[in-house]
Amino acid sequence: MHPLKDKACIVGVGETPYTRGTDRSQLSQILHATMAALDDAGLKPHDIDGMVLPMPMPTAEHLAANLGIPDLRYTASSNIGGAAPVAAVQTAALAVAMGIARHVLIPVGWNAYSGAGVRGAGRGGPVGLPPSFGLTMSEYYMPYGLAVPAQWFAWLATRYVEQYKVPLEGPAAVALAARKHAHLNEKAFMRNRPLTMDDYRNARMVAQPFRLFDCCLETDGACAVIISSAERARDLKQPPIYISGAAEGHPLPADDIPGRKDFFKIGLYFAAPKAFEMAEVTVNDLDFVQIYDCFTHIVLLELEALGVCKPGEAGQFVQHGRIELGGELPFNTHGGLLSEAHVAGVNHIAEATRQLRHQCAERQVKDAALGVVTGFGDFGDGSLIVLRR
Amino acid sequence: METTAKYKRLLPPMRGLARDFYSWCKKHELRFQKCSACGTWRHVPREMCPQCGSFDYQWAKSSGRGQVFSWATTTQPMLPHFADDVPYATVIVELDEGVRMATWVVDIPPDQLRIGLPVEVIFDDVTEDVTLPKFRVRRPA
Known part of the structure; x- marks a missing residue:
């Protein structure tokens, strides 16, 4: 062990x-x-x-x-x-x-x-x-007008959509599920602000293929x-939530996106098997996932890196309510960065903890016993914890 | 990340290995590091060969020919220096030598970019000191 x-x-x-x-x-x-x-x-x-x-x-x-x-x-x-x-x-x-x-x-x-x-x-x-990738960016990307996450992750998303013919309904399902869950969360910034498929489709383009509602929120808070x-x-006020598995992973190379031989092998791809092995569970055992949702297409890539579905298939998987509460694998039950708030995913850890304590009232995943939280950052670094009650 | 009075867009900082890379561009030559020990091409420039660990390399001349690998089309201005350019695509080109680089493809609009589109390098002398390698669509002769 x-x-x-x-x-x-x-x-x-x-x-x-x-x-x-x-x-x-x-x-x-x-x-x-x-x-x-x-x-x-x-x-x-x-x-x-x-x-x-x-x-x-x-x-x-x-x-x-x-x-x-x-x-x-x-x-x-x-x-x-x-x-x-x-x-x-x-x-x-x-x-x-x-x-x-x-x-x-x-x-x-x-x-x-x-x-x-x-x-x-x-x-x-x-x-x-940031020192981790700022050098590459200032020397080789910024002279060509690329400097913010929506742009550099659009490189990943464009190739992903083109290569696998990912339908618009894929990323849309991620945005709509997050918003649906936010309505059940009194802390969510986007609670009671409805989002329809038409709103999603007609929203302005930020950096192709990211439309406005593919992008996470900018909020104030901690x-x-x-x-x-x-x-x-065991002696403290709340039921303890155990860290059963934990791992970190980095794409190759981590400081340059175009130079990656395996373009879609994000850090989580390396982290996930280690964390699952440590926790002695598989992805099929999970009651929920809290996924770092800076952009909807990145959620799709992370689901594939976790092994929830095969490369290129996440855009199909997320449809038909599969990632909504009551579905096969509920995702971001608080609304995530897309619809609750952007505090770099610490809110995902808080939500997973409360789900496992069964403190989530109307958005509670029934009998939740095991869940994961992912992190995704910089040019695609990844992290994962497996939590259990 | 500098600008000059005439040129509004951002310029690469001329230091270290970036200075070496852009110095070749100024001579209108696209060159990448090639490991002297194992022959592996690399970009972005690095001190060591990540393949074999050698510190020895040459700046080897690229064919300048490649194809479009991916792109990011900026539709909403993200940087004031490029506000007049939207929509523009920051394109990843894969050179025939196997390395990939961020660049622009100058002669077609972003919505006509396709994976695998054949392109060839051109050199844009954007200031007296800086030349940026860019690409144009390669058409059958």
């Missing part, structure tokens, strides 16, 4: 309201989400003695100074964009399982809608290009999760 299997648990989750417009700084948003997660776990700020940070700002020092943490014993960062929060869970699990820290905080928050300027949040100075050892988790 894998030495890390079930040795660490998610013990607390919390978030701020997800809005467009706020008077809170990024740091304040993260601190509010952290306090909510601590309250959920029945812990106090001084109980936190480790942090794994999926975003460069604010730093562990900023957070500890505000929270009044007396003995911060372990800090690490994971700089792989949207794959970082789920990868951070693996790192945090290692730290608590080995006794290096007792309770590890993983927070993400930003004012993605209102901008970094809210209440002078930009203490770290101007934000540059979400935090707390990881503890399985032993400690």
